[in-house]
Amino acid sequence: MTGSNQPMLEIRQVSKSFGGLSAVKEVSLSIDKGEIFALLGGSGCGKTTLLRMLAGFESPSKGAIFIDGEDISKVPAHKRPVNMMFQSYALFPHMSVAQNVAFGLKQEKNKLSKPQIAKKVLELLTLVRMQDFAQRKPDQLSGGQRQRVALARSLAKKPKVLLLDEPMGALDKKLRSQMQLEVVDIIESVGVTCVMVTHDQEEAMTMANRISVMHEGEIMQVGTPSEIYEFPNSRHTAEFIGSVNIFDATVTQLEADYTRLSCVDLNAPIQVEAGVNAPLGASLGIAVRPEKITMTQKKPEQSDNWLMGLVEDIAYLGGHSVYYVKLESGKRVMAIGTNNDRHEQKVTWQDRVYLHWSITSSVVLYQ
Amino acid sequence: MSWGRRSVIGVPYLWLTLFFFVPFVIVFKISFSEMDYAIPPYTNLLTWADEQLTLSLNFGNYTYLFTDDLYIRAYLSSIRIAGIATIICLLVAYPIAYVIARAPAATRNALLMLVILPSWTSFLIRIYAWVGILKNNGLINNFLMWLGIIDQPIAMLNTEFAVYVGIVYAYLPFMVLPLYTNLMKLDNSLLEAAADLGAPPWKVFMSVTLPLSKAGMIAGSMLVFIPSVGEFIIPDMLGGAETLMIGKVLWQEFFNNRDWPVASAVAIVMLLLLLLPISLFHRYQTRELES
Structure with missing residues (x-):
């Protein structure tokens, strides 16, 4: 005891x-x-x-x-x-x-x-x-x-x-x-x-x-x-914890060092880290936190993990802003941009923007 | 102030003036007059004779109350009986109010109804029913004799005991309702907090529930004590000749002796006696409201 x-x-x-x-x-x-x-x-x-x-x-x-x-x-x-x-x-x-x-x-x-x-x-x-x-x-x-x-x-x-x-x-x-x-x-x-x-x-x-x-x-x-x-x-x-973007995706390619999925809402395939515990064709949720998404006005060089849409709404919160980007399919995606330059106001409403994230940023949700 | 607001405030004031203040002034006036064989049976305070307006105030009615110890004894015995009855009422009503307040919402209204229901019948009839229950060949005595517990009826009617039974019975709802309202407001988390800190149930009751229901106990006690002091029907019907209460004395002065001035003086002194607990209650209430 x-x-x-x-x-x-x-x-x-x-x-x-x-x-x-x-x-x-x-x-x-x-x-x-x-x-x-x-x-x-x-x-x-x-x-x-x-x-x-x-x-x-x-x-x-x-x-x-x-x-x-x-x-x-x-x-x-x-x-x-x-x-x-x-x-x-x-x-x-x-x-x-x-x-x-x-x-x-x-x-x-x-x-x-x-x-x-x-x-x-x-x-x-x-x-x-x-x-x-x-x-x-x-x-x-x-x-x-x-x-x-x-x-x-x-x-x-x-x-x-x-x-x-x-x-x-x-x-x-x-x-x-x-x-x-x-x-x-x-x-x-x-x-x-x-x-x-x-x-x-x-x-x-x-x-x-x-x-x-x-x-x-x-x-x-x-x-x-x-x-x-x-x-x-x-x-x-x-x-429930924080904000998140969840994409409904289907497994299309299972490789040793990555897994590729397709999502009807996105222009590009989604690539996540290897170790996805699901067969080809399985439907999964891919979660990406908005602060892990980078926003650019030029098309990113990476082939996977990006999307394109129009800025529908901007919530200016002082330290950072939350951008609501509307995709062609109608889905809305949130991205966070830090406001580190006082004068810069690079993106505004109805601008065409590209959002992208790295392979390690997303989380696979099975349920 | 708008006309509407004025009338909203004005109506109760008008009511109180007409039915409380004016009668009080009349009684107060009569208490300073002398008995007369006339209609009404008392003299006028103001007389007009030989071009002189005379105001004659007769204090004799008041001094008379102190020369005959019947009145003092009646006052004291009324206060004692009302006081004891109030305490019994409190002891009986508290558990009732507590159980109702803690009951599930669905049964709560039914239980409250049971408390109020008797008041739907005439007060006089309910007290008269107690005569039938308490008398020598009444319900209780017959039942006890049939069981063989007693072989002589116990004299209950026309005793002070019967008066207590009557007052407690008749005024119980007036004690239960304020206690119930008070206990309903009691925050359950306070009871849980006391238990959480190690207090067994009886201690939770003594240290939290009881002190926090003080306002309800005081309000209920006032509602029982004040009308009980001047109660007439209960001591008259259940108390018999033995029980001395000021309500009965008042009745006798008015209707048997037809001595309205002394009767009025008795009533005014009773009111003065009751002013003390009423003002104490009022002071407590304002203090509670302020905090």
């Missing part, structure tokens, strides 16, 4: 259905100590249900949940070594900041003495830089301050697993990016294992070490943020 290679949290084939409708289907995950793990998905994908099962607010219909090797599936919420930061923060409105943070400490079996609790509360509030607000009531705090208090409160009992439910959901955009890094710093300084739920891919990528993309109650892909972004394993993941 060294526990060195034993995961802190293990979810084994957990399913949950509500009145015949299954919200979570056979989910298995294993999360290591100290990891920040994100469950990412749109609304209704089952991520919140899964989190609520970890907290003990719902019980799995099937499967088991282990924390530090112990099956906690049947343990009621108030006895689990797990604490949660709620989306709405759920701070007790009738208690001061200090009382909120002390609440969990006061519930412990071997209760600390009053001065010990006070000392611990001060430590926690200092950790989240809220020590000057100890006597305030939650309704006298701003959104960011409330979040810090909620975080301190959920860390007070030194949980084995910290759960974050849409941690930035209640904050405005600017505060969000600042708090994301701050919360990660605090969680890492404490060293607690953390599972967060979010629908915001940027948030998941900023905060988490590993992400699991969920869709319709199932896990589509688990990986680091860059794995998920650069090597999506399905159309859903590719489209």
Whole structure:
């Protein structure tokens, strides 16, 4: 029982259905100590249900949940070594900041003495830089301050697993990016294992070490943020994380060092790296991220991986612009151009442009 | 302000003036007059004689209330009975309101209906029904004797116990409804947060649900306590001669003694007594609204 290679949290084939409708289907995950793990998905994908099962607010219909090797599936919420930061923060409105943070400490079996609790509360509030607000009531705090208090409160009992439910959901955009890094710093300084739920891919990528993309109650892909972004394993993941162009193509040529496909939308064949696991004639999706596409006004020299179209729309975003190029077939393709010259405005609406990308830029999607 | 807005605000004010303020002024006026064998049975405050307008205010009715300890005892006993009944009401209504508020949406309305349904029948008839239930050869006594638990009927009617039963029964909806509204607003995630932090269910209730439902408890208690103090029908029909309540005293002064001035003084003092809890309630409410 060294526990060195034993995961802190293990979810084994957990399913949950509500009145015949299954919200979570056979989910298995294993999360290591100290990891920040994100469950990412749109609304209704089952991520919140899964989190609520970890907290003990719902019980799995099937499967088991282990924390530090112990099956906690049947343990009621108030006895689990797990604490949660709620989306709405759920701070007790009738208690001061200090009382909120002390609440969990006061519930412990071997209760600390009053001065010990006070000392611990001060430590926690200092950790989240809220020590000057100890006597305030939650309704006298701003959104960011409330979040810090909620975080301190959920860390007070030194949980084995910290759960974050849409941690930035209640904050405005600017505060969000600042708090994301701050919360990660605090969680890492404490060293607690953390599972967060979010629908915001940027948030998941900023905060988490590993992400699991969920869709319709199932896990589509688990990986680091860059794995998920650069090597999506399905159309859903590719489209959910960031922007992507997907071309429906048919395998025409299988060579040792490349594979060639044809796509009705394109003027040229598509060439991808070797190792495509499909026979000749198979239909596949080829995903190309818009920032990996180069736009020129001259026809590119390469024979494959290019297309031609008219600029239909330009979204100027300051640092870069997104160009929407309409192909002859009617399909729209997105390309990103960096705005590194202040005066240059080389491409404009209705211009004929060529888009091309390298053989290593595209990802083959089998499903 | 537009004509429409004026009339929207004006109508309730007109209503209150006509049906609350004017009668109150009349009663207040009568309380300073003297009893007279006339129609109406009291003297005028203003008299015109020998080209002199005389205003005679008779404080005797008020001092009289303090010379006969019947009135003081009646006030105290009314407040005590209303107070105890309010507490019982709160204890009975809280679990009811809690269960309704936590029930699934579909059953919630049906349960609420059950609370309100009795009020569709006349108040008088419902209290009269309790006479039949509580009397010596009534429903409860007959049933207990048939079971053989008792062989002598227990005297329940015409006791203070019957008055408590009556008040709790009649005013229960007024306690349940504000508590229900309050508990409905209770954010479920607060209860989950308390459980998540290690509080067992009873502690979640004591440390979160109960303190956060204070406003509902106070509102309900006021709605039960204030009308109970002046209650007449319940002590008259269920309490018998033993139970002393100010509503009964008031009735006797008006209709048995035909002493309208003393009766009016009794009513005014009762109102003054009730002003204290009402103003406390009002202060609490404004403080809640401000925060």
